[in-house]
Amino acid sequence: MAVRAVRGATQLEVDEREHLLERVAELVREVLRRNALTNDDLISIIFTATADVRSEFPAYAARLMGMTDVPLLCARELEIEGSMPRVVRLLAHVETDLTRDQITHVYLHGAAALRRDLTHVYAAPDEPDAAPEGRTGVAGTESGEAAGARAAGGERA
Template sequence: MAVRAVRGATQLEEDVREHMLDRVAELVNEVMAANGLSVDDFISIIFTSTDDLVSEFPAYAARQLGFTEVPLMCARELEIQGSMPRVVRLMAHVETDLPRADVTHVYLHGAANLRRDLARVKSVPDA
Protein backbone atom coordinates (compact mmCIF):
# COMPACT_ATOMS: atom_id res chain seq x y z
CA MET A 1 0.00 0.00 0.00
CA ALA A 2 1.33 3.43 -0.95
CA VAL A 3 0.77 6.92 0.41
CA ARG A 4 -0.69 9.24 -2.23
CA ALA A 5 -1.84 12.86 -2.27
CA VAL A 6 -5.24 13.66 -3.73
CA ARG A 7 -6.15 17.23 -4.63
CA GLY A 8 -9.47 18.90 -5.14
CA ALA A 9 -11.35 22.17 -5.04
CA THR A 10 -14.83 23.60 -5.15
CA GLN A 11 -16.24 27.07 -5.57
CA LEU A 12 -19.07 28.49 -3.48
CA GLU A 13 -21.77 30.78 -4.81
CA GLU A 14 -21.85 32.75 -1.56
CA ASP A 15 -20.29 32.68 1.89
CA VAL A 16 -23.12 31.04 3.83
CA ARG A 17 -22.38 28.40 6.48
CA GLU A 18 -24.76 25.70 5.18
CA HIS A 19 -23.57 26.26 1.62
CA MET A 20 -19.95 25.87 2.78
CA LEU A 21 -20.77 22.64 4.59
CA ASP A 22 -22.69 21.25 1.60
CA ARG A 23 -19.99 22.08 -0.96
CA VAL A 24 -17.12 20.76 1.15
CA ALA A 25 -19.02 17.56 1.98
CA GLU A 26 -19.72 17.12 -1.72
CA LEU A 27 -16.02 17.59 -2.51
CA VAL A 28 -14.85 15.09 0.11
CA ASN A 29 -17.47 12.53 -0.96
CA GLU A 30 -16.51 12.92 -4.63
CA VAL A 31 -12.80 12.44 -3.81
CA MET A 32 -13.69 9.27 -1.90
CA ALA A 33 -15.94 7.90 -4.66
CA ALA A 34 -13.55 8.74 -7.50
CA ASN A 35 -10.67 6.94 -5.79
CA GLY A 36 -12.46 4.09 -4.01
CA LEU A 37 -11.56 5.43 -0.57
CA SER A 38 -13.10 5.11 2.87
CA VAL A 39 -12.51 7.34 5.89
CA ASP A 40 -10.00 4.80 7.23
CA ASP A 41 -7.79 5.31 4.14
CA PHE A 42 -7.14 8.98 4.99
CA ILE A 43 -3.97 9.96 6.81
CA SER A 44 -4.70 13.71 6.90
CA ILE A 45 -6.42 16.50 5.00
CA ILE A 46 -5.32 20.10 4.57
CA PHE A 47 -8.07 22.52 3.56
CA THR A 48 -7.44 26.04 2.30
CA SER A 49 -9.98 28.73 1.58
CA THR A 50 -9.84 32.13 -0.01
CA ASP A 51 -10.05 35.18 2.27
CA ASP A 52 -13.65 35.87 1.26
CA LEU A 53 -14.88 32.69 3.02
CA VAL A 54 -15.38 33.19 6.75
CA SER A 55 -18.70 31.50 7.57
CA GLU A 56 -17.29 28.13 8.73
CA PHE A 57 -14.15 26.02 8.91
CA PRO A 58 -14.09 23.69 5.86
CA ALA A 59 -12.79 20.88 8.08
CA TYR A 60 -16.04 20.93 10.05
CA ALA A 61 -17.83 19.45 7.03
CA ALA A 62 -15.38 16.52 7.03
CA ARG A 63 -15.90 16.02 10.77
CA GLN A 64 -19.64 15.72 10.10
CA LEU A 65 -18.87 12.99 7.53
CA GLY A 66 -17.11 10.87 10.16
CA PHE A 67 -13.52 12.14 9.90
CA THR A 68 -13.27 12.26 13.70
CA GLU A 69 -9.88 10.54 14.02
CA VAL A 70 -8.24 11.98 10.89
CA PRO A 71 -6.00 15.02 11.43
CA LEU A 72 -7.55 17.99 9.60
CA MET A 73 -6.11 21.47 9.15
CA CYS A 74 -7.51 24.69 7.69
CA ALA A 75 -5.40 27.49 6.25
CA ARG A 76 -5.77 30.60 4.09
CA GLU A 77 -5.06 30.53 0.38
CA LEU A 78 -2.62 33.14 -0.92
CA GLU A 79 -4.22 36.40 -2.00
CA ILE A 80 -3.15 36.68 -5.63
CA GLN A 81 -4.58 39.47 -7.74
CA GLY A 82 -7.21 38.14 -10.15
CA SER A 83 -7.50 34.72 -8.49
CA MET A 84 -10.82 32.91 -8.34
CA PRO A 85 -13.05 33.96 -5.41
CA ARG A 86 -14.86 31.74 -2.87
CA VAL A 87 -12.72 28.63 -3.37
CA VAL A 88 -12.03 25.79 -0.94
CA ARG A 89 -9.15 23.50 -1.84
CA LEU A 90 -8.05 20.26 -0.25
CA MET A 91 -4.99 18.08 -0.28
CA ALA A 92 -5.64 14.68 1.25
CA HIS A 93 -2.93 12.18 2.10
CA VAL A 94 -4.27 8.65 1.72
CA GLU A 95 -3.21 5.03 1.79
CA THR A 96 -4.18 3.31 -1.44
CA ASP A 97 -3.14 0.64 -3.90
CA LEU A 98 -3.77 3.05 -6.80
CA PRO A 99 -0.73 3.92 -8.88
CA ARG A 100 0.01 7.65 -8.79
CA ALA A 101 -1.15 7.99 -12.41
CA ASP A 102 -4.58 6.57 -11.51
CA VAL A 103 -5.35 8.94 -8.64
CA THR A 104 -8.33 11.13 -9.58
CA HIS A 105 -8.19 14.76 -8.50
CA VAL A 106 -11.64 16.34 -8.20
CA TYR A 107 -12.51 19.93 -9.15
CA LEU A 108 -16.16 20.90 -8.77
CA HIS A 109 -18.35 23.78 -9.90
CA GLY A 110 -16.42 26.88 -10.98
CA ALA A 111 -13.22 25.45 -9.51
CA ALA A 112 -13.07 23.02 -12.45
CA ASN A 113 -11.50 25.93 -14.34
CA LEU A 114 -8.50 25.85 -12.00
CA ARG A 115 -7.03 22.63 -13.42
CA ARG A 116 -8.16 22.07 -16.98
CA ASP A 117 -4.72 20.56 -17.57
CA LEU A 118 -5.65 17.43 -15.60
CA ALA A 119 -7.16 14.76 -17.80
CA ARG A 120 -9.30 13.33 -15.00
CA VAL A 121 -11.01 16.49 -13.76
CA LYS A 122 -14.54 15.77 -12.63
CA SER A 123 -16.75 18.77 -13.15
CA VAL A 124 -20.19 19.04 -11.62
CA PRO A 125 -22.21 21.76 -13.33
CA ASP A 126 -23.80 24.40 -11.17
CA ALA A 127 -27.50 23.91 -10.57
Protein backbone atom coordinates in the same frame (compact mmCIF):
# COMPACT_ATOMS: atom_id res chain seq x y z
CA MET B 1 -0.10 0.13 -0.51
CA ALA B 2 1.29 3.58 -1.29
CA VAL B 3 0.78 7.06 0.12
CA ARG B 4 -0.78 9.32 -2.50
CA ALA B 5 -2.05 12.90 -2.59
CA VAL B 6 -5.45 13.81 -4.00
CA ARG B 7 -6.36 17.39 -4.90
CA GLY B 8 -9.76 18.97 -5.14
CA ALA B 9 -11.63 22.25 -4.96
CA THR B 10 -15.10 23.70 -5.00
CA GLN B 11 -16.43 27.20 -5.41
CA LEU B 12 -19.13 28.61 -3.15
CA GLU B 13 -21.94 30.68 -4.60
CA VAL B 14 -22.12 32.64 -1.34
CA ASP B 15 -20.15 32.61 1.90
CA GLU B 16 -22.86 31.17 4.13
CA ARG B 17 -22.23 28.49 6.73
CA GLU B 18 -24.75 25.88 5.55
CA HIS B 19 -23.77 26.36 1.91
CA LEU B 20 -20.08 25.94 2.77
CA LEU B 21 -20.77 22.78 4.78
CA GLU B 22 -22.81 21.31 1.89
CA ARG B 23 -20.22 22.14 -0.78
CA VAL B 24 -17.25 20.88 1.24
CA ALA B 25 -19.06 17.66 2.18
CA GLU B 26 -19.91 17.17 -1.50
CA LEU B 27 -16.24 17.66 -2.41
CA VAL B 28 -14.96 15.22 0.22
CA ARG B 29 -17.58 12.59 -0.72
CA GLU B 30 -16.67 12.92 -4.41
CA VAL B 31 -12.92 12.61 -3.72
CA LEU B 32 -13.59 9.43 -1.73
CA ARG B 33 -16.00 8.01 -4.31
CA ARG B 34 -13.91 8.76 -7.41
CA ASN B 35 -10.86 7.11 -5.81
CA ALA B 36 -12.66 4.18 -4.10
CA LEU B 37 -11.50 5.40 -0.68
CA THR B 38 -12.94 5.04 2.81
CA ASN B 39 -12.30 7.08 5.95
CA ASP B 40 -9.78 4.41 7.00
CA ASP B 41 -7.68 5.18 3.90
CA LEU B 42 -7.29 8.85 4.88
CA ILE B 43 -4.02 9.95 6.48
CA SER B 44 -4.84 13.67 6.66
CA ILE B 45 -6.63 16.46 4.81
CA ILE B 46 -5.45 20.04 4.44
CA PHE B 47 -8.14 22.53 3.48
CA THR B 48 -7.44 26.03 2.23
CA ALA B 49 -9.96 28.78 1.64
CA THR B 50 -9.74 32.12 -0.07
CA ALA B 51 -9.79 35.16 2.22
CA ASP B 52 -13.44 35.88 1.41
CA VAL B 53 -14.55 32.60 3.04
CA ARG B 54 -15.26 33.35 6.70
CA SER B 55 -18.53 31.58 7.57
CA GLU B 56 -17.08 28.28 8.89
CA PHE B 57 -13.96 26.13 9.00
CA PRO B 58 -14.05 23.82 5.94
CA ALA B 59 -12.68 20.97 8.08
CA TYR B 60 -15.83 21.08 10.18
CA ALA B 61 -17.76 19.60 7.24
CA ALA B 62 -15.42 16.58 7.32
CA ARG B 63 -15.90 16.27 11.09
CA LEU B 64 -19.67 16.23 10.55
CA MET B 65 -19.13 13.36 8.09
CA GLY B 66 -17.59 11.29 10.89
CA MET B 67 -13.92 12.00 10.26
CA THR B 68 -13.18 12.36 13.95
CA ASP B 69 -9.83 10.51 13.92
CA VAL B 70 -8.44 12.00 10.68
CA PRO B 71 -6.04 14.92 11.18
CA LEU B 72 -7.57 17.97 9.48
CA LEU B 73 -6.08 21.42 9.00
CA CYS B 74 -7.43 24.68 7.59
CA ALA B 75 -5.32 27.49 6.15
CA ARG B 76 -5.85 30.64 4.12
CA GLU B 77 -5.06 30.55 0.41
CA LEU B 78 -2.66 33.14 -1.02
CA GLU B 79 -4.40 36.34 -2.08
CA ILE B 80 -3.38 36.58 -5.73
CA GLU B 81 -4.87 39.40 -7.77
CA GLY B 82 -7.49 38.12 -10.18
CA SER B 83 -7.84 34.73 -8.49
CA MET B 84 -11.19 32.96 -8.29
CA PRO B 85 -13.29 34.05 -5.27
CA ARG B 86 -14.95 31.84 -2.62
CA VAL B 87 -12.88 28.71 -3.28
CA VAL B 88 -12.19 25.89 -0.85
CA ARG B 89 -9.35 23.57 -1.85
CA LEU B 90 -8.24 20.30 -0.34
CA LEU B 91 -5.14 18.17 -0.36
CA ALA B 92 -5.86 14.69 1.00
CA HIS B 93 -3.06 12.28 1.83
CA VAL B 94 -4.30 8.71 1.46
CA GLU B 95 -3.16 5.10 1.51
CA THR B 96 -4.22 3.36 -1.70
CA ASP B 97 -3.26 0.75 -4.23
CA LEU B 98 -3.97 3.24 -7.03
CA THR B 99 -0.98 4.46 -9.00
CA ARG B 100 -0.31 8.18 -9.18
CA ASP B 101 -1.74 8.19 -12.71
CA GLN B 102 -4.94 6.48 -11.52
CA ILE B 103 -5.73 9.08 -8.85
CA THR B 104 -8.72 11.24 -9.80
CA HIS B 105 -8.56 14.86 -8.67
CA VAL B 106 -11.97 16.48 -8.16
CA TYR B 107 -12.96 20.04 -9.09
CA LEU B 108 -16.58 21.06 -8.62
CA HIS B 109 -18.75 24.00 -9.62
CA GLY B 110 -16.78 27.12 -10.62
CA ALA B 111 -13.56 25.45 -9.48
CA ALA B 112 -13.86 23.02 -12.41
CA ALA B 113 -11.94 25.61 -14.45
CA LEU B 114 -8.91 25.60 -12.13
CA ARG B 115 -6.92 22.52 -13.16
CA ARG B 116 -7.64 21.46 -16.70
CA ASP B 117 -3.92 20.75 -17.06
CA LEU B 118 -4.06 17.60 -14.91
CA THR B 119 -4.38 14.27 -16.71
CA HIS B 120 -7.01 12.62 -14.54
CA VAL B 121 -9.61 15.06 -13.28
CA TYR B 122 -13.28 14.78 -12.50
CA ALA B 123 -14.64 18.24 -13.27
CA ALA B 124 -18.27 19.02 -12.49
CA PRO B 125 -18.95 22.66 -13.34
CA ASP B 126 -22.22 24.44 -12.59
CA GLU B 127 -22.87 24.59 -16.34
CA PRO B 128 -22.64 21.11 -17.95
CA ASP B 129 -20.78 22.32 -21.06
CA ALA B 130 -18.20 24.42 -19.17
CA ALA B 131 -15.62 21.62 -18.69
CA PRO B 132 -15.14 18.09 -19.95
CA GLU B 133 -15.10 15.06 -17.65
CA GLY B 134 -12.18 12.64 -17.53
CA ARG B 135 -8.71 13.16 -18.94
CA THR B 136 -8.35 16.80 -19.82
CA GLY B 137 -4.70 17.57 -20.48
CA VAL B 138 -1.12 16.41 -20.17
CA ALA B 139 0.45 16.13 -16.73
CA GLY B 140 2.92 18.87 -15.97
CA THR B 141 1.82 21.07 -18.83
CA GLU B 142 -0.86 23.66 -19.28
CA SER B 143 -3.33 22.66 -21.97
CA GLY B 144 -4.60 25.22 -24.45
CA GLU B 145 -7.92 25.10 -22.63
CA ALA B 146 -6.23 25.86 -19.30
CA ALA B 147 -4.20 28.66 -20.86
CA GLY B 148 -7.45 30.14 -22.15
CA ALA B 149 -9.00 29.84 -18.69
CA ARG B 150 -6.00 31.63 -17.15
CA ALA B 151 -6.23 34.40 -19.73
CA ALA B 152 -9.91 34.77 -18.82
CA GLY B 153 -9.10 35.04 -15.10
CA GLY B 154 -8.73 31.33 -14.32
CA GLU B 155 -5.95 29.79 -12.22
CA ARG B 156 -3.63 26.82 -11.98
CA ALA B 157 -3.95 25.92 -8.29
